[in-house]
Amino acid sequence: MCHRYPDRMRLPLSPRDARALARALRRRGPTLAALTEAGAHRFGSRTALVVGDAAWSFADLWGDAERLAAHWHREVLDHPRAVVAACEGPSLVLSVLAAGRLGLDAWLANPRRDTALDRVIPRDALLVHQGDAPEWHAGPTVAAKDALEQARVPQPRLAGTRRIGRLVLMTAGTTGTPAPHVTKPFGVRGMRQLEGLHRRVGIASTDTVLGCSPLHHGHGLQLLAATLMTGATLVSSPYTRPATRVRLMRERGATMVSGVPTQLERLVAYVEESGEAPSLRRIVAGSEPLTPELVVRLHAAWGPIVMNAYGTTETGTVAVASPDEVAAHPASVGRPLPGTEIGIVGHARGSDAEGRVWLRGAGRTVITDDRGRIDDGRLTLLGRMSPEDDLAIGT
Known part of the structure; x- marks a missing residue:
């Protein structure tokens, strides 16, 4: 039976929430800052972000950002520049x-x-x-550490700005120098894409999401945006041991886990050994191939709750x-999220191939190195392209 997605549905907003989001979008443009400012008005003292033993409410997160921006504007920046x-x-x-x-590129x-x-980075950029x-x-x-301290120091009110800053994500640089990708993942198309991701995954305001990917990765950043938009709590836990993640899941009442398959494999190995599997309602894998063997193990530990996401640094999650x-x-x-498309090179858009x-x-449009098959609009990955594959396509 074909699974039907509620892609035409929209994020339900009360009149008050809609006004808060509209005001933030007018001031900041469709950006991460706008989502956070609106979240401060919509969700207030609800916990937005947890890192280690520290936690920020939605209101505190935006308040700290405002104070840090005001400090930089008055004490650090003598003219507009990028922040790295x-x-x-x-x-x-x-x-x-x-x-x-501040309306600066980040x-x-x-x-x-x-x-x-x-x-690689601009020579006059502010480097944190x-x-x-x-x-x-x-x-x-x-x-x-100084930025964290500066964010807590009271500052005079900061005037508005007409600029809309862009996000610049870096490639991993594992095979060479990291390369920048200027993007607007939360632009007009990106907001629709982000809303579609929220709908597809089903993040609710009552969820607590354990995020295993670093926040400087597109995977982790998009998860942060989704929780800010929906009022969920993000517990950020990159570079931690499986035992620590299981403890955080239990202590923070995590209902969802998001990470790459390598992280999920280590997590389920610990659960298999310890016998401790805190209850979850959703596991979201992405950024690496998900193997049938790992799916079987995750299902044995938590049931059939695994989802598989696909995208690139440049495009964000597209399916x-x-x-x-x-x-x-x-x-x-x-299948693709609203505001995105997938296809096979050399074949008509929307066709099975x-x-x-x-x-x-x-x-942005990206031609990947992945080989795949589209059947009834659903993409299945078949591994990486080889020189022989390219020769076959050329003929």
């Missing part, structure tokens, strides 16, 4: 939101590869860094397979 967040956790989130409040970078950013300030950067710098689809076809990544996959999302 080469840090983790709350300092990254606040840096991105402060940049959005670059998100892996702090564990910050030396690779030399000659872990540890000591790097000698290679000529522009202003702020330590991540998500439902639990029913994953149970029947573990390699399937489902097999070959190299192309994607469109967040206003």
Whole structure:
């Protein structure tokens, strides 16, 4: 039986919530800062973000971002420039939101590869860094721990701005120098795409989501945006051991887990060994191939609640397979989200075919190195393209 998605539905908003979101969108544009500002009005003291032992409500998160932006405007920035967040956790989130409040571009970078950013990021950018300030950067710098302290210092009210900052996501740089991808994942198309992701996954305001991906990755950032939009709580837990994640799931009452299959494999291995499997209603895998073997193990531990997401840094998540689809076809990544498209190179748009996959999302079109098959609108991944595949396509 074909699974039907409620893609034509819209995020239900009360008149008060709709007004708060509309006001924020008018001031900040369709950005992460707008979602956070609206969330502060809509959800107030409800917990928005948990990192380690620290937690921020929706109101506190936006208040800290406003204070940090005001401090930078008065004490650090002598003219508009980009903000590069080469840090983790709350300092990254606040840096991105402060940049959005100032209407500046925000670059998100892996702090564990910050030396690779030399000659990549703008020379006059404000760099928010872990540890000591790097000698290679000529522009202003702020330590991540100092940014957290600056966000708590009272500041005079900051005037508005007409600029709308962009997000710049970096490739991992595992095969070379990290490359920037200027994107607007929460632009007009991106908002529709984000709303579709919320609908497909079914994130509710009552959910607590354990996020295993770093927030500087597109996977982690899009999850943050989805929780800010819906009022759910995000417990960010990258680079932690499975035992710690299980403890957080239990202590924080997590109802959903999102991560890459490698992280989920380690998590389920711990659960199999310990016998401790806190109750969940949804597991969302993405950013790596999901194997049938891992699906079987996850189902044995938690039941048929696994979803499989697919996308790229440039496009964001463009397709998500439902639990029913994953149970029947573990390699399937489902059907495209609203505002996105998928296709096979060399074949008519919307047709069933097999070959190299192309994607469109967040206003960008990307030709991937993935081989896939589209059947009745559903994409199944078949591995990576080889030179022989390209020769066959050319003939």
